[in-house]
Amino acid sequence: MLRATLKGMASRKARLVLTSLAIVLGTMFVAAAMVLTSTMDKSLSGLVADAYEGVDGVVTPTSADAQFEEGFGSASNLIPAEALDTITAVDGVDAADGAVEGQINAIGPNGKLVGTFAPTIGFNWESNANQEFYGFQEGTEPAADDEIAVSTKFLADSGFDIGDRVTVYSYTADRAEFTIVGVFNLPGDRDSMAGETMIAFTTPAAQQLMTKGEDVYSAVYLYGDFSTDEVDQALGAGEYKVQTGQEASDELAQGLSVISSVMGYIFLGFGLIAVFVSVFLIINTFTIIVAQRQRELAVLRAMGAGRDQVVRSVLAEALIVGTIASILGLGLGLLLGWGLSLAVGEFMFSGLAVQFTVPATTLWALVVGIGVTILSAVVPAVRASRVPPVAAMREAANPPKPLRTITIAGAVVTLVGTALIALGLSDNLGGEELLGILSGVGIAFVGITLLTPIISKPLVSFLGLLMSWSFTGKLGKLNAGRNPRRTAITASALMIAVALITGIATIVSSLKATTAEALELNLDSDLIVSGLQTGANIPTFASERIDELKALDGVESVGDVYVDFMGAEVDGEGEILSSSQDLDATLKVFGGTVSEGSVTDLAADSVVIDEGTAEKNDLALGDTVEVTFSDGTTTPLRITAILDGYDLTDGWWVSPEQIEHFAIPKPMQAYIAVTDGADLLAVQADVEDVLADEPEVGVTNNAEFVEQQTSGLDTLVNAVQILLALAIIIAIIGVVNTLVLSVLERTRELGLLRAVGMTRGQAWRMITVESIIICLFGAVLGIGVGIGLGWTVQQALESEGLTNFALPWGLIVTYLLVSVVVGLLAALAPAARAAKLNVLGAIAYE
Numbered sequence: 001m002l003r004a005t006l007k008g009m010a011s012r013k014a015r016l017v018l019t020s021l022a023i024v025l026g027t028m029f030v031a032a033a034m035v036l037t038s039t040m041d042k043s044l045s046g047l048v049a050d051a052y053e054g055v056d057g058v059v060t061p062t063s064a065d066a067q068f069e070e071g072f073g074s075a076s077n078l079i080p081a082e083a084l085d086t087i088t089a090v091d092g093v094d095a096a097d098g099a100v101e102g103q104i105n106a107i108g109p110n111g112k113l114v115g116t117f118a119p120t121i122g123f124n125w126e127s128n129a130n131q132e133f134y135g136f137q138e139g140t141e142p143a144a145d146d147e148i149a150v151s152t153k154f155l156a157d158s159g160f161d162i163g164d165r166v167t168v169y170s171y172t173a174d175r176a177e178f179t180i181v182g183v184f185n186l187p188g189d190r191d192s193m194a195g196e197t198m199i200a201f202t203t204p205a206a207q208q209l210m211t212k213g214e215d216v217y218s219a220v221y222l223y224g225d226f227s228t229d230e231v232d233q234a235l236g237a238g239e240y241k242v243q244t245g246q247e248a249s250d251e252l253a254q255g256l257s258v259i260s261s262v263m264g265y266i267f268l269g270f271g272l273i274a275v276f277v278s279v280f281l282i283i284n285t286f287t288i289i290v291a292q293r294q295r296e297l298a299v300l301r302a303m304g305a306g307r308d309q310v311v312r313s314v315l316a317e318a319l320i321v322g323t324i325a326s327i328l329g330l331g332l333g334l335l336l337g338w339g340l341s342l343a344v345g346e347f348m349f350s351g352l353a354v355q356f357t358v359p360a361t362t363l364w365a366l367v368v369g370i371g372v373t374i375l376s377a378v379v380p381a382v383r384a385s386r387v388p389p390v391a392a393m394r395e396a397a398n399p400p401k402p403l404r405t406i407t408i409a410g411a412v413v414t415l416v417g418t419a420l421i422a423l424g425l426s427d428n429l430g431g432e433e434l435l436g437i438l439s440g441v442g443i444a445f446v447g448i449t450l451l452t453p454i455i456s457k458p459l460v461s462f463l464g465l466l467m468s469w470s471f472t473g474k475l476g477k478l479n480a481g482r483n484p485r486r487t488a489i490t491a492s493a494l495m496i497a498v499a500l501i502t503g504i505a506t507i508v509s510s511l512k513a514t515t516a517e518a519l520e521l522n523l524d525s526d527l528i529v530s531g532l533q534t535g536a537n538i539p540t541f542a543s544e545r546i547d548e549l550k551a552l553d554g555v556e557s558v559g560d561v562y563v564d565f566m567g568a569e570v571d572g573e574g575e576i577l578s579s580s581q582d583l584d585a586t587l588k589v590f591g592g593t594v595s596e597g598s599v600t601d602l603a604a605d606s607v608v609i610d611e612g613t614a615e616k617n618d619l620a621l622g623d624t625v626e627v628t629f630s631d632g633t634t635t636p637l638r639i640t641a642i643l644d645g646y647d648l649t650d651g652w653w654v655s656p657e658q659i660e661h662f663a664i665p666k667p668m669q670a671y672i673a674v675t676d677g678a679d680l681l682a683v684q685a686d687v688e689d690v691l692a693d694e695p696e697v698g699v700t701n702n703a704e705f706v707e708q709q710t711s712g713l714d715t716l717v718n719a720v721q722i723l724l725a726l727a728i729i730i731a732i733i734g735v736v737n738t739l740v741l742s743v744l745e746r747t748r749e750l751g752l753l754r755a756v757g758m759t760r761g762q763a764w765r766m767i768t769v770e771s772i773i774i775c776l777f778g779a780v781l782g783i784g785v786g787i788g789l790g791w792t793v794q795q796a797l798e799s800e801g802l803t804n805f806a807l808p809w810g811l812i813v814t815y816l817l818v819s820v821v822v823g824l825l826a827a828l829a830p831a832a833r834a835a836k837l838n839v840l841g842a843i844a845y846e
Contacts, residue, residue: 019285019737022278022730023325024332027369029271029726031333031362032340037264038359039341044256052245054132057222057231059087060241060248078216083235090234092226098217099127100203102210105537105696106158107167107175112695114158118195119537122168122209125149125200127221134200135189138162139182145205149182151198153191168199171540171664173209263344270723273496275372277727280493281734282318282376284486288741290314290384297387307385314381315374322373326366333365334358403454403484410450417444425795437796441789445499448785452488452495456777457481463776467769472762475753476769479742480777487774490738493731494778494822495785497724498815502786503793504720505808508713510794513806516706525559525589525671527684528705531697532712539696540666546581548690549670554678559586559671564662569628570652571617577629577652579659583608587643589671596621597641602655607637610651614642627654629661672699717811731778732826739771739830750834751843760835767831772823779819783812 052058061078079098087096104122106114114120125131125142134151139162142149148166150158160166162180169175184200185191192198207213222231232242243251290297297310305313338356345354420440423429429436464477480487529549531539546560564577580586583599599608607627609619619625621639628634643651659665674683680701687699700708743750750763758766787807794805 020321020325022281022733023369024329025730026275026278027326027329027365028333029274030368031330031365032336033264033267033271034362035337036340037260038357040260041257042357043355045253052249055221055245058243058248059220062241079220081215086234090231092224093222094224096220096222097127099219100124100206100210101218104170104209108158115197120197122199124203124206126203134184137183137185142202145202146178147181148178149184149200150180152185154197170209172212274726274730277493277496277730279376280489284489284738286377286380290380297384298389302389310385311381314384318373318377322370326369330365406450407454410447414444414447417447421792441792449492452492453484456484456488460777463773472765473769476766479770480773490734491774491778493734495782497727498779498782499785501721502783503789505717505811506787506790507793508717509806509808510804512710513804514802517804519702526674527672527699529670529697529699532708540668541694541697543667552686554675554683556673556675557585559589560667561669562659563668564630566663567630571625575652577654579654579656581656593644594641595644599641604655604657605637606640606655608641608653610643613651630663631661633661732822735826743830743834750837751839754839764831764835767834768827771827772820775819775823779815
């Protein structure tokens with residue numbers, strides 16, 4: 001039987017090539033994901049392995065919030081200068097120096113910020129650890145408080161040179177000018193670690209920019225032979241985090257490894273989707289091959305082959321195909337992983353020296369490829385074993401099997417999934433609603449896949465009507481609907497990719513519609529001053545601009561918004577605090593009205609909340625809450641007003657006197673109402689002039705604001721489409737493979753059609769119509785399932801604020817048109833084969 005299997009495979013090499021290609025692509029992506037994860041993990045770990053070389057100990061704040069706030073001007077939990085005396089008094093500590101580090105902004109010669117996606121990091125050069133870590137290239141170290149040294153990447157990105165004056169500021173410090181006196185780089189002659197630019201200051205200048213001028217440090221580096229426990233006790237047990245230099249390096253490496261793991265998981269997820277899609281192709285291929293070999297298998301049975309031998313024969317064929325394809329996919333995956341690692345190292349980590357590694361887990365790609373191939377061939381193998389010996393004495397006939405069983409099974413599974421979704425949406429799963437909804441979606445998806453054959457009958461007939469205007473179009477429609485199972489399996493591969501993309505796009509469209517409606521109903525403004533956060537930088541602008549905006553002709557009112565979202569708490573619970581220099585005007589813009597109390601001339605100990613917040617926290621007018629700001633200041637505040645009709649954000653509005661305690665004490669947005677009859681475009685131009693020296697923000701109308709704030713979601717949809725391109729390619733291969741095998745299966749039929757007058761062009765058009773209908777069917781089904789998926793998620797999140805359901809009409813139309821193009825391309829090879837058939841040879845074909 002093995003010899004017969006090998007000879008059979010040799011006789012139908014072309015039939016197995018496309019199937020092997022699908023396995024190759026899926027295995028390749030899985031292997032590449034594992035190589036990428038391991039390589040980037042090792043490379044990033046090596047990058048920071050010597051981050052604290054020469055440092056024997058590191059003291060940092062214990063609060064994660066405090067560490068995050070470094071560079072936002074917060075001195076909360078940072079290390080006071082007097083702590084250095086305490087540390088150096090510990091036995092074995094020879095020396096200790098303080099480091100100041102945080103995020104800052106620098107304005108380039110073009111008036112724009114230097115660096116956008118990656119931040120600009122500022123630090124004090126005097127720290128011995130910094131001087132040991134960074135290598136000086138040219139110039140001198142910063143000695144005066146108006147001198148700076150910059151990284152080579154800063155110089156390259158900004159266009160500045162030694163001797164130039166640079167304007168620098170932070171979230172808490174006003175703009176100041178500094179002179180570039182030197183240039184440094186990182187170990188290994190690198191210009192950055194992850195695309196960031198860097199500026200070194202004197203310690204007083206760094207503290208002025210990053211700690212509000214307070215004499216505190218974000219870290220202290222220790223030198224000597226000492227006990228970290230003794231240092232911890234001296235500072236107050238648990239008050240600060242005390243580590244050895246090696247422990248600090250390991251922690252930094254572990255943090256960076258999260259980045260590589262996330263990237264790896266993303267690629268692995270889409271790789272597994274591609275493998276799942278290839279299952280449909282493999283099942284279809286082996287099913288068609290088994291059907292075409294019915295007479296051959298019957299002869300084997302008549303010669304004495306048992307059913308188990310037939311099963312083993314088909315599975316052996318799958319094992320051979322899967323092994324060869326998986327090994328090839330593994331090899332290509334190693335190359336792809338190497339290429340991806342180089343690309344990520346170059347573009348995300350600014351020329352990172354990649355240490356290529358192949359982890360042992362990469363062999364799992366072989367297991368996945370081979371295992372999926374064998375499992376996919378089980379059902380066709382069992383079906384092959386049921387061919388009776390008597391079939392050898394008659395012409396092979398393979399009528400479509402009844403759809404009753406699979407339809408009933410699909411209906412039951414779909415109902416179970418739908419029931420779980422309904423129970424989850426109605427809050428009847430005892431707190432496990434989200435799990436129920438997600439489980440229901442998965443089960444319903446399986447059920448719909450099982451129902452695809454029965455759905456294909458009416459839907460293929462309907463889609464075929466669009467192309468039944470000719471004789472060849474009618475034949476193509478009939479061929480597409482001839483075998484519902486085959487058509488369904490072929491289209492299902494395309495359906496999965498289209499469904500995922502459509503589902504995500506539907507959620508994005510719903511979010512955009514919800515945001516637009518919320519702004520239209522609750523935002524009484526004509527222009528909005530804001531910025532788009534595209535990286536680490538949070539857009540803000542100088543508070544002085546508010547008065548300048550109010551003074552413009554045609555401006556009726558300006559509502560400014562300050563936000564404290566880094567470590568702020570109310571009664572011990574994390575909350576987002578807001579403030580405004582003119583709360584009356586701001587609330588008017590937001591459509592909020594005062595139902596109790598007053599917001600005029602808020603006292604420093606006042607706080608204003610909305611009715612929803614009051615109800616959620618069981619609070620009333622006159623109650624007192626304890627508020628902790630990001631800088632660590634804690635104070636009791638009394639509720640002096642309650643708002644009605646305020647739906648945009650949670651309401652915790654504090655007096656403008658408290659803004660100084662915010663992590664970012666600068667306005668993030670301003671909402672401008674224009675007077676009746678004023679020229680909106682002229683006012684917008686005047687606002688742009690006011691903001692000319694504010695590189696982080698711009699002015700938009702409401703519609704442009706929605707597009708600006710949701711543009712990142714469009715990027716997400718595009719990224720998903722790129723990553724799912726592999727699954728779509730495999731789906732296209734599935735269509736090509738099915739059509740090629742169908743042409744082989746119908747060789748005699750095609751010969752008879754040619755004999756009675758069908759031209760080569762008509763044969764070509766008939767196969768093309770069949771291909772287009774199958775692809776359209778997959779796209780339509782995928783769009784329908786994707787819309788259902790998007791609607792389910794929107795309903796599940798309705799209570800969280802996603803109140804509107806909207807469809808991505810542009811993407812839907814695009815994918816319908818693309819499916820037609822895909823159908824045309826997929827038909828090229830099969831149609832050419834059908835058109836070139838020798839008529840007499842085809843009639844004699846068995």
